[in-house]
Every structure is written in C-alpha cells, then in structure tokens.
Amino acid sequence: MDFGLSAEQEAFRQEVRAFATARLAPHYRADDLAGSLRPSLAGELGAMGLTGLRAPERFGGQDADAVTTGLVAEEVSRADFNACYLVLNSALVTDILLAGATEEQLAGWLPPIASGEHVPALCLTEPGHGSDAAHLQLRAEPDGDGWRLFGEKTSISLGMYAHVGAVFARTGGEGARGVSAFMVDLSDPDPDLARSPLDDHGSRAIGRASLYFDGVRVGRDQLVGGEGEGFVSVMRGFDYSRAVIGLMCLGIASAALDDAFAYAREREAFGQPIGRFQGLAFPLVECATQLRAARHLCYEALALKDAGEDPAVPANMAKWWAPKLAADIVHQSLLTFGHAAWSTDNPQGQRLRDVIGLEIGDGTAQIAKLVVARHLLGRAYAP
Known part of the structure; x- marks a missing residue:
C-alpha cells in the first residue's frame, strides 16, 4: 500500500506543524496547570481549518480525507496533546452527522463546528456502560412531537466546554437497535441539564465531565437518522x-x-x-x-x-x-x-x-x- 503523501498534503502538514509549534506548544503546560483550555483555542483551530477537516466545503469545512485528518492529529498532538481533542471530537461528530443527518440539519450544525464557534462532545459513555455501549440506559421518553432525556453520561471529553453534544439515548427496546442519536444544544443554561467536572490524573485541561439529563427536551429535528440507528x-x-x-x-x-x-x-x-x-x-x-x-x-x-x-x-x-x-x-x-x-x-x-x-x-x-x-x-x- 502506498503511504506517500501528495504535495498538497505535505504542504498542509508543514503548515500545521508551524502553527502548532508557534501557537499551541507554548500553552501545553500552562493549560494543564490552569486545568482548562483557553477560551480562544477552538476559534484559533477553526481559523486554520482544523475543526472543519471532515466537513464539506459548502458548510465551511475542508472536505479533507481521512489520511489528512490523521496528519493533523499527529502534528497538533506533538505540540499540545490536549488541544487535539478539539480536532478529534469535531472530526468524529462531523462523520456521525454526515452518515445520518439531513441536508437541512447539516446546514444548521456543521458550520459552527467547522469554524470552532461550537465545541462538540460525543455523549456515549455512562457510569454502568462504557465498553458495553449497546446497552446504555439514558432514556428518551416520548413527549409530544419529541422526547425528554433522562439519565447520566460520564467521562465526556470536553464536557465542561461543549456547546453541542451528540447524545445517544434509548428510544426502543434493549440492545443496539434501541439506541438513537440526538444533537442536543448544550450552550444555553437549561435547568434540566447539569455538568460536573472530573478530577483527572492527566489531560486536566480538557474538561472531562459527567452530564446529567433530567428531562432535557429534544425535538424530531434533533434526531440524527432514524430511530434505532444511533x-x-x-x-x-x-x-x-x-x-x-x-x-x-x-x-x-x-x-x-x-x-x-x-x-x-x-x-x-x-x-x-x-x-x-x-x-x-x-x-x-x-x-x-x-x-x-x-x-x-x-x-x-x-x-x-x-x-x-x-x-x-x-x-x-x-x-x-x-x-x-x-x-x-x-x-x-x-x-x-x-x-x-x-x-x-x-x-x-x-x-x-x-x-x-x-x-x-x-x-x-x-x-x-x-x-x-x-x-x-x-x-x-x-x-
């Protein structure tokens, strides 16, 4: 298999390395000591196109291939490992949306993720269900033309900073086919949503957290794909x-x-x-x-x-x-x-x-x- 990089990929890799060395590396230790990522970081990464790597160009992204995404992850983490969680989460959540969201949903969700305006979180793990994610218990109970979410997600990377979360909840019976995915707005204060930071040995800047859902309302327009496809x-x-x-x-x-x-x-x-x-x-x-x-x-x-x-x-x-x-x-x-x-x-x-x-x-x-x-x-x- 040919792993040779194209001239464009190599040039982009060098550009990212220079950016990471100058703008990210100086903050690696300081952010750890502070226990938080600096507020401007997501926007800086977005301006470089690094939070929109997988998003199509029509939504403000780079439309980058998987190899290029890997190159960016490698170069960013060389300079600031914890900053790379923003790159990783943005790429993964973008791919999940591209696999199931409608064009209208993509137009609403992807541009702010690609620009770094919105920090996304992947909300899958629960206190009793990490590796056994197919049997997660967070419930989506029918409520009019939508649902209300009840339960806890934990070990959520960037959970203290996230503006939006891809939240996986049980809408049907037991097992994988009963799990659906929702894009939930986490940016506005919601009395039905609480966050609690975790005190970690490492990556202390990334705001790993538990999120508690006590009736958070989601509409049908927030369902990604069909029910049971999450x-x-x-x-x-x-x-x-x-x-x-x-x-x-x-x-x-x-x-x-x-x-x-x-x-x-x-x-x-x-x-x-x-x-x-x-x-x-x-x-x-x-x-x-x-x-x-x-x-x-x-x-x-x-x-x-x-x-x-x-x-x-x-x-x-x-x-x-x-x-x-x-x-x-x-x-x-x-x-x-x-x-x-x-x-x-x-x-x-x-x-x-x-x-x-x-x-x-x-x-x-x-x-x-x-x-x-x-x-x-x-x-x-x-x-």
Whole structure:
C-alpha cells in the first residue's frame, strides 16, 4: 500500500506543524496547570481549518480525507496533546452527522463546528456502560412531537466546554437497535441539564465531565437518522477515528522521543555523550522502530477508509497498540533524562499522564482486540 503523501498534503502538514509549534506548544503546560483550555483555542483551530477537516466545503469545512485528518492529529498532538481533542471530537461528530443527518440539519450544525464557534462532545459513555455501549440506559421518553432525556453520561471529553453534544439515548427496546442519536444544544443554561467536572490524573485541561439529563427536551429535528440507528452510526465513526487516536498518541510520543535523542547528544557522563552508551541508545532505537511500525498501521487504516474499504482491523489494532506503545515511549524518554525529568519543568511527566488516558478512552485495548478477533476468527470462533 502506498503511504506517500501528495504535495498538497505535505504542504498542509508543514503548515500545521508551524502553527502548532508557534501557537499551541507554548500553552501545553500552562493549560494543564490552569486545568482548562483557553477560551480562544477552538476559534484559533477553526481559523486554520482544523475543526472543519471532515466537513464539506459548502458548510465551511475542508472536505479533507481521512489520511489528512490523521496528519493533523499527529502534528497538533506533538505540540499540545490536549488541544487535539478539539480536532478529534469535531472530526468524529462531523462523520456521525454526515452518515445520518439531513441536508437541512447539516446546514444548521456543521458550520459552527467547522469554524470552532461550537465545541462538540460525543455523549456515549455512562457510569454502568462504557465498553458495553449497546446497552446504555439514558432514556428518551416520548413527549409530544419529541422526547425528554433522562439519565447520566460520564467521562465526556470536553464536557465542561461543549456547546453541542451528540447524545445517544434509548428510544426502543434493549440492545443496539434501541439506541438513537440526538444533537442536543448544550450552550444555553437549561435547568434540566447539569455538568460536573472530573478530577483527572492527566489531560486536566480538557474538561472531562459527567452530564446529567433530567428531562432535557429534544425535538424530531434533533434526531440524527432514524430511530434505532444511533449505535450503528457511532460504531462506524469509531472504525476510523481509532486510527486517528492512534496517531494522536504517536504524535506526543514522537515529541518525547525527539527530546530524548536531543538530550542523549547533549548530556555528558563519564566524559562522553550519554548516547554513546548502548544501555541508553538501544532502548531509544527500539522505541523509534516500533513507533514507525505503528504509524504505518494507523495510516493503512486511514488509507482504507479513503478507498471506501473496511478499516476496522488495522484501526482497532492501532487503537490497542498505539496508546500503549506511546506510553512506553514517553516513559523511556522520561528515564533518558534521569533526575532532570522528575521536575515539572520537563514536559515528559505531563506527556505520560496525558497519553495514558487514551489507553482507556474511546475503546479499551480489550474491546479493540475483541473486534479484531471477530474479524480474523469469525464470530462463531471468537470471544
């Protein structure tokens, strides 16, 4: 498979790297210490076209392919891992809308997401239903020509900032076919909606939250696709977004590894650069080798998506491997600095805290392996 970038893609990658280095990287630590993303961030990303990557041009988007979306995720996360959640959420919610929304709905929802005016959230996980999302319990009870939502969503990335949420609720019987998707306005104060921030080990700036729905009203014009089609739409989105998440993790790992190699050239011990010692150099070489292999796996999945083929196997392989590998690489990079990395002045500690979160979020390793096992073995022979 050819993973060569077009001249246009390479030019855009360089443009995004320059932007991320100048505008995002300086805020990475400060936003973590503040525990919040700066209010101007979504608009800055939107002005660069990075929150409208997957949206069609007629709605203010870039109409970018999946590979280009992966390139952006990798470059943004190299500079500011947490800023990349805005890129990721916007791309995933956009794809879900494109799969099921009407033209009129798209015209209302996509332009403000593409511009960065509206921060979107994916509201799927519940306290008792994370991996088992097909059996979620948040209820959509009929109310006139619409519904009222009752229940809780939790572990919602950007939940404290989101202006709009793709909320998955049970409109029918048990199982996946009873789940529908709604676009819910979260921007206006609503006495029937409450948010509660979560106190996290890492990615403290992204406003991960629980959302409580106590009769929030949604109309038929907020239903995405038909009743009972919500679970299918989000699963299709995950099939490629998991490869984007893989590149998001590998982007921060690349930054950590670059810093480690630079330090190995500069730091001297026993009268020579520490890179001269095999015990230090060889683990970094192993990290670089595996990082390159994982990148190829992620881009294979995205290239399959662009070709109209099923990306599920490489995307889910990437989802369980890339976050774990990235955590291992950042850890090894931290150890390369020795005592110097045990200070918060060094970014390696924050990188490690942040990247571990995506070993859990958007599908655990076990769920990703289950998907792959069912493809490779067949459902009758797999767990």
